Amino acid sequence: MQDIYIHGGAMTRFGKHPGVLAPELAQQAILKALDDAGVSRDEIQAVYCANVLGGMIVGQLIVRDLGLKGIPVYNVENACASGATGVHLARHALLAQQYDTVLVLGIEQLTALGGGTIPLQRNDHKTELYAKAGMVLPAVYAMRGTRFLHERGATPADLAAVAVKNRRHGALNEYAQQRSETTLEEVLASRMIADPLTLLQCCPSQVDGAAAVVLGTRRRGVRRAVKVLSSAVVSGLREEARDDILDAEITARAARQAYEQAGVSPGDVSVVELHDAFTIAELLYYEALGLARRGDAVSLLHSGATALGGRVPVNPSGGLLAKGHPLGATGVAQMVEILWQLQGRAGARQVEGASIGLTQCTGGGIAGVDHAASSVHLLGV
Template sequence: MTDTYIRGVGMTRFGRHTGTYATDLAQEAIFAALRDADTRLDEIEAVYCANVFGGMILGQVLVRDLGLKGIPVYNVENACASGATAVHLARHALKAGEYRNVLVVGIEMLTQLGGGTIPLQRNDDKTELYAQAGMVLPAVYAMRGTRFLHEGRGTRADLAAVAVKNRAHGALNEYAQQRTPVTGGEVLSSRTIADPLTLLQCCPSQVDGAAALVLGTAPQGSKPVKVLASIVQSGIAESADDDILDAEITARAARLAYEQAGVGPGDVGVVELHDAFTIAELLYYEALGLAGPGEAVSLLHSGATRVGGRVPVNPSGGLLAKGHPLGATGVAQMVEVAWHLQGRAGARQSGAPRIGLTQCTGGGIAGVDHAASSVHILGV
């Protein structure tokens, strides 16, 4: 099977892009990735477009004006894991020898939804209990946070410390939506969204952005980034007594990714994970094997996950500060990790990591941990 490399990366600033069309935003990221890959547009043999709320055939709309001559365009929707899933599918085609160079682009214009929380599922689906009950993701994660506090695994200040760390990282990132450092007191005193989660512990819902990768079967540059593992898993139906704090789908995806890459958690030098809410980062420390059971808070306060620490987590600012334009998130995580592996992360650079990991979950549906979870491991 053919090896797969990230040949070039590009992304836009995440934030409110009022008056900008999705086509313009996506093409900004696409051309940045092509320049970075030193690849011509006519060398691209297929396009994978990840998006959640943009409607049908968005990929074809985005590339219509690029002059591509009828090549395959694949539209991928898998909730927040859409971008990562698009990379997963593109890698399969490359490894099978179907293509030599492909483009993956993730794009989302959440400001067009008009604000508020992101809907989980169609509320006219009588089988989807979350939607029928009016459940929203902040409430789902708030239940996890409440249980975390109830079991004595951490405090409200510990949850706030995640936001303090990631917003400090975001202040270093010119692509991040939120670039203002905050204190623990400011996090805790911000408006309550779903107790115990306050406003500054939730990723912003009004954000637009795009990110792109050129993937290929030949290495590019003096420090090529290889895709060592690509895993996508779906949720398993839970029983009534399942632990709400057990991120089973992510732990399963991580275990398969480590096996596929032939590395372990101790080899990872930089991580971008799905911190849509502060409690999520702490749970994923343990699911990814970065911390042992019950040791997530200790890992956080040790400084190991800060920029400059042993294994920086969300040096981009994560979803909390960089922003979470759904279809773009999984791709943008890989852009950030590729920059770190190549020593191109600027003020966020921590040493010279050789292995990086991205993790993205997606979809809140009743009866499973998550609808989808993806883990990718990159290396130089």
């Protein structure tokens, strides 16, 4: 199979950017990514723009002023998995030899929406009923958290320990929205959002950010070449009454596909960026990604294996809990972090000897399925 390379990547700081419009923020990331890749604007043959809530033709608005005239612009919306889906689609086009150099960007400006939770999709009768019952995403994850505490013999402190770890990592990341460490006591004492999830166990909802990567079919540059070893995107299955809400089936299915494509196993992974929108999610994804056996997620966390310096550091960027979660940008920003990790450019949060990295994004609260979409990518040197 044709090798697909990430030539370079960049992102803006995640946080509040008052007075900066979304296209301007995206352009900052694009220009830095092109410079990082050593690629001129004229070499870009297509643009994939991931965005969730910014309206129509966002990609065209962004590239209009960059001189990328007349090339195809694909606008991608797949909820929180939008950025990862953009990379997936770009890789397909490169494998099909439709292009040889493309740009993938993600952008979101959540501060423009005024805050609050993101509701489930509300364009069918079943989901409308869920939404009216208050089934916003914090409530969905709180149900999983409650079940996890009951079934696994875990405690609220076990959930809170995820936030402590990721905030410690985020304090080392100049691109993160939250750059202060926190204690277990502070996490547990923060305002209750949806029992057992307190405020510091939920990713920030007021955040803007952009990220971009340049992908291509030929090796270039002087840095270590980073390849996209595999890419999987799947959608959710209709749930049955007996389904286990702790199973994270959609992510486990995507992970199996990604591992099989790459010809690697979970034990080969050096570093992970996963979708920790809520603390319980990280624990569930340890198991879904094969990092821990069922029932061993809490033990893996407390062993220190998923912290910097451990066997397989998870979310060295700080994850969504510390870095922030500007929806369309998240999946691309995960790629940027893993690119930097594999090339030894992650500074104080560098995972020593990293050779294979994994990114995972789920997205889309929709009634009757685990999630609407999940994506897993494996990158390697």
